[in-house]
Amino acid sequence: MEVARFWRTTGQRYQLTGEVCPNCGNKIFPPRDVCPACEHEAKTPYTFSGKGEVYSYSTIHAAPEGFEKYVPYTVALVRLEEGPLITAQLTDVDTKDVKVGMPVEMVTRVLREDGERGMLVYGYKFRPVLAGPR
């Protein structure tokens, strides 16, 4: 990943920061400055809770360059509790245990690295919700 592209999207990748539409209240991710529901300008930052559930998923056995070491791994469409559907890798879960409707939560993990000398790219993944306090 180019350093500049990485740097520009830090907020959305580290914190799940999108936008909220001031006109209709629609929550938007990734941020695009225009509400896809009502086409009103939407530039107000909104940080998502990171809670959601698996809407659909696919297990990857033939990985693209940079992700070979993770196979087999699962990529899911996650329905965030605020509405948007986003694509992300699942982590801390065995591929056989992934189910549609499974509650998941956002964690920040290493997405990939640009070789031995390049930068480490961090971003959101989702994992099964951890048990809360006793």
Next chain:
Amino acid sequence: MALMKPVRSVGIVGYGAYVPRYRLASAEIGELWTDGNAITPVKQKSVPGLDEDVATMSIEAARNALRRATGVAPDKLGAVWVGSESHPYAVKPTSTIVAEALGATPHTQAADWQFACKAGTEALQAAIGFVGSGMSDYALAIGMDAAQGRPGDALEYTAGAGGAAFLVGPAESAIAEFEGSVSYVTDTPDFWRRQHERFPEHSGRFTGEPAYFHHITSAARELLDQTGLHPADFRYAIFHQPNAKFPLKVGEDLGFTRAQIEPGLLVNEIGNTYAGSSMIGLTAVLDIAAPGDRILLVSFGSGAGSDAFSIRMKETVDHHGAPATRDYVRRSLMINYATYSRFKENYKLN
């Protein structure tokens, strides 16, 4: 040396732990390198997943600390400090990654700390001074490691991953108050890793008496002298946990009982988390401590030194959904040595 105590009283406003999901049994390592004849120093150790490092683990522990610190917005953090001996980059701060992920940037002080296993508590001690002097209302001190041990070496049995984050703030809003601390350091070469080397070196049995035991007992005795407290005045005691034997032995030497030490003793389940070791022990104790309980925390870092703290519990903790330390300890998936080697990226894929 006088007891270190800031002008303004400060305490722990929030805290959080993190331990990865994977565990490797000592027996599995011993089977490979000693035909099963090794005397294992712990039952098992925690192993980070392929997508985990000190930055990602620090972020989760810090998010847990912020959840418990009701009403402290991330942009109120005057400092984000990460102590570790396994920072992901040789040059580039871990602390800015953590601060950015928390939403603490840009008006915050960010720094990485280094002192073998004492890197976390030195950040904690500095945070007490930073808040106690009035330079800021809140400072975040993290001790976190993904420790390395040479395959087959004694350290491979214990080198674990995990740690804890502490949000230090004014005593009025704290769940526990710092009563005072001392630091005790000497130039003792018991363990080191040279620049560009992958694995640390250690001086075998020399790591015991002149290093671990001398520094911890000296720091703890100084703290007891300066505060006028006795072991019986403490409900809990946490000592750096490089293996299952040392913390119990040093506690016994100082006059502490197993009942005081065991609630914070996690090393048998998660291994030695280096800069996180004594600090995550403290989080396990804070999860169960009651108002009025007094806690002793003594770290040890090779090279060498110890920081000792007396902490008094003030309030019952409101967790706001943050997992307890023992939740992370219980969340465990045993892996074999082949998977462990894969996670350590010992196999060439191309």
